[in-house]
Amino acid sequence: MWADFVQLFFPRACVGCSQGLLRGERWLCSQCLRDLPLTHYHRWPDNPVYERLLGRLPIASAQALLHFRKDSITQRLLHALKYGGRPELGAFLGRVYGKMLADGPHEPWDAIVPVPLHRSRLRRRSYNQSECFARGLAEELHLPIIKTALVRDQATETQTRKDRAHRWENMQQAFAMVNGTAVAGLRILLVDDVVTTGATLEACGRQLLEAGCATLSIACIAEA
Ligand SMILES: [Zn+2]
Structure with a gap:
């Protein structure tokens, strides 16, 4: 036992x-x-993640720890984190990245905001993988985590049958700001597990900017 x-x-x-x-x-x-297939994007301001969000959101910086390839170690890590019931793995990856970011020059940040999960999804999984990653980052960068500002209204995580334009539109309405004063005036590091099209980050980022955050930066575990 x-x-x-x-x-x-x-x-x-x-x-x-x-x-x-x-x-x-x-x-x-x-x-x-x-x-580990490290991107080193934090040392490269005009990196592909930044480029992907350029013109869609006024962001100060964007970075991802790992490249995502099918059947790669990144995929195994993310799978274990999302479906393997291993929240501590997220914090571990956050600490790995937090150490790297703390060592190099980076944007000044006041707080970390993880992309929220819809409450039904959170109940099923019992933890938010982005929040776990945020915890490790917060530890190394000595920053607070703000979880009370944003909520996910719609269960938009599974919508594979909708076309791309519909998915994007749906995603833009998926998040709501419930406590704007928590982020107003702060330099925010928005954190997610994987960046693909950037629609999730765009939707969350827009809410944070509308609530009056001072600057917005992005950090993800992987870039797909
Ligand atoms: Zn090994």
């Missing part, structure tokens, strides 16, 4: 390659940690 408990809370196999972890290793073995 103790062994089950230990395995549940301190998994001893690498999420990347399934090899046993050595003492001192958490989540990833040293080899997989070294081979």
Whole structure:
């Protein structure tokens, strides 16, 4: 029973390659940690994530920790985080990125806002993976997390049958600002798990800007 408990809370196999972890290793073995497909976008202001949002949102900076490829370590990490019941993995990735960001020059931020989950989704999964990532970032960057400003109104996460224009339109109405004063005047780092089309970040970012945040930056676990 103790062994089950230990395995549940301190998994001893690498999420990347399934090899046993050595003492001192958490989540990833040293080899997989070294081979992570890092984007280094935080050192590259006009990076592809920034370019993707250019003209849609006035953002100060945009960055993502990892490149996303099918059947890659990034996919295994995200899958374990989203569906494997491993919220601590998100915080681990947040700490990895937070250390990198803290080491280099970056925009000044006052607070982190994670992209919210719809409450029915949150109930099913019991945690918000973006919030877990935010927790690790917050720890390393010494920033507070603001969870009370934005809510997700619609369960828009699964809408594969709608066409692209409809999906975008739907997404723009998916979030609501419920406590604008919490973000007004602050330099906000908006955090999500994966950036694909950018529609989610655009919708959240617009709400934050309308509420009067001073500047808006973006950080994601992966760029697809
Ligand atoms: Zn490994």
